[in-house]
Amino acid sequence: MKTKKIIALGMAAAMVASLVAGCGSSRSEDESEKSSEAVVLQWWGSFPENMGPNQVCEAFNKIDPNLQVEYTRFVNDDAGNTKLDVSLMSDSSIDVFLSLNDVLLKKRIDNGFAYPLDELFDDVGFNIEEDYDEAIEEKKIDGHYYSLPAKKMTSMILYNKDMFDENGIPYPSADWTYEEFLDTAKKLTKGEGNDKVYGYFFPGYDSGQPATSMLVGKLGADWMYSEDGASTQIDTADVEDVTEKYLERVEEGIEPSYVDVTTQKMEPANMLLTGKAAMVYGDWVVRDVKDISNYPHNFKVGFATMPRLSEDQESNYTTSYTDDMSINSKSEHPEEAMKFIKWYIEEGMDYVAPFARIPACKKYDDEKVASLIFGDQEELFDMESAKSIYLAGTDFSIRKNLTAATEINTILTEEFDKVFAGSQSVEETLQNAQKRADEKIEQEQ
């Protein structure tokens, strides 16, 4: 009896010991492996593996057997980004990470997760002027580049060409105004219930975007901040104007309400390609237009810029950078990681561009980009507007002022929720939002 108990105790102790020992030994093995074998970079991004990353890894891993890259996908939503942030916070398991969202990127930089890439430029023979237009300067934060964008983004509208033809409506001009846009959208709106065709569709994203996206063209991506970024400018005539305009569009049935969009999970690709909307917002939809097995359709898709709010609006900021590549500040292989980023930006985009990502690097000329993106599927698009609008873009703007940006996003979401639901006046909404946002900025300083 007694011996049995002792044996049991002994076994328990042995189990605990093996647990502790197990942890220790595996770690030391890891370290010895690293020094002798090839460097394997861990790259985190949010594209599905088969939409570029697999092809990128395959091509890159062929170049140098001693420098390999592995891809891990995080889904680009709250949970996925949190997963990335927590990993970056805790250890060096990620070397290269991709951010799709300026606000999240800035937060990562502020938290010290990103390595100053410019310190590595010389080591890998990277010359930023050769690769980018002057606009890249805007990406500098406190004199450093913490990220390099791989994709040029042109915010624009995709439209169903057939619907224009059927109704005898002229295609949008390259510099159309809001009035022309509204008139066109009204004419394209048809039907009721299951046959309803919306004139325009904006995906139901947060922070009042269904309304405020119209303002970005006029004021740039930082529309909610004052020039110096020390305060917000939300309670302005401009914001009021675009909000009223949005409410009017919903009222007239041109656009589905925000509530419908979010609760029914309406998506631009589905809306456009199943004929439920004549015009939709979102450059990423190009990818789905090409995917005729999932979205069978037999009409051409054309491109239009976001409308200017008025005739006298000079700039139209619809072009920006995204797909920012950064290196984890804790990475054990920053130089190798920079080599990968350089290659990805200059050559790797060959494998990503076909999934509707316009390379930001100027080594890619227009012809090459067009052939990468449209390939042999040009018949699905109106190639004239594809080249002159989708690939060309307009004025450039990048988010620079990002003080308390995540918090301000939440505030905008909360306040605009109320005005979209009709339970708060536009005036009150903008006053509240501005007051709350200014408070958050103050707390940061």
Place this chain on the structure above:
Amino acid sequence: MNKRKYKNIKSIAKGYAFIGINLIGVLIFWTIPLIFSFVISISKWDYSKGIKGIAFKGFSNYIEMWKDEWFRASLINNIIFTVSFVAILIVLSFIVAYVLNEHVIGKKFVQLGLYVPYIVNIVAISAVWLALFSTNGPILNLLRKLGVENPPVFISDLHWALPTIVLICVWQNLGYTVILFLSGMINIPRDLYEAVAIDGANTFQKIRYVTIPMLSGTTFFIVITSIINSFKVFGLINLMTHGGPGTSTTMLVYNIYRTAFQYGKLEFASAQGIVLLAIIFFITWIQFRIQKKNEATC
């Protein structure tokens, strides 16, 4: 004497050996994180530098949080949620359990049906309810058919979102509490009912003077666990409403999560977490005192 002492030590050691493994778990997954979050909550932490980046700052986070509108809103929402959730849950599950115990044929089947939501994954639950409540979903269509002109869009409506969440939570937990009540009711000796029947008590008097007092222990357990659970509500909020519309469904744990991982303010979030712990601790302590008093008077 000496031998006895030795034996005593031996038995104590044996006891510790048995709880040892469990204790390690509690230590690693509970005590250490708790202490760590408390330390963070009174520090300024530059977490890119790891543990070395922690510097003592003082208790300012604990003062600042009361000025934070999101914390205040989440606290108020959570209290409203807890009170309504626990009250509805207790009353409803008591009634269901009583009816099941007394009258229903096919009790086991109903019981099983009620219990299913409790064990189904929360992601599935959220998806189903979101579909049910969507603007062209069955619930709104039914309301429209019944002649309601502009039915509220429940989950996306400022005033209806919180009650809707309460409703879903009650539905989800009902099966579990019904079973607890049922087992309590089954254990009430029949002769008590017979005795009051002889005294001429009607059904309501039976419930009032026999069933309810005899179930006080069960009720106490359910109240405590559901209050604690309701303060910890997170999954449904994160999956269904993201705290919106407005701040109408922002609850404590969701706000803590958002503060920590979306705004990157770990210190502030930790302080809120400690306050949440204090709230739960305080409620439990009060309830234990109340129960002790009740036991003493019984």
